[in-house]
Amino acid sequence: MMMLSEEAIEDVLAIKEEIADSEKKEECLNEIEKLIEMKQAHIWRADCGTCCGNICGLVSQIESESKILQDALDALKEDNTSKASALLEDYVTFLKKNYEIERPTY
DSSP: OEEEOHHHHHHHHHHHHHTTOGGGHHHHHHHHHHHHHHHHHHHHHHHHSOOOTTHHHHHHHHHHHHHHHHHHHHHHHTTOHHHHHHHHHHHHHHHHHHEEEOOOOO
């Protein structure tokens, strides 16, 4: 199972909270676009490797993440903040289901 930091989830939740503030709309759009770009880079890197083991499943998972983020971005561009917020909540649920959360062991 892939690992994900707690901070990554907190960052998405912060974007979700800021969506309601119309003055922060542009900032939220930029943050979601950055997340999509990261996911697209991960897909590109995975596609460059040979398809063995769980790589194909990983690409499919990342494509699903990218789709949720793109739908949230589109909703926000259409000023449908409630839909964008709900999609980001769905994204967090997806992350928690498909990734193991890293827990620092200090």
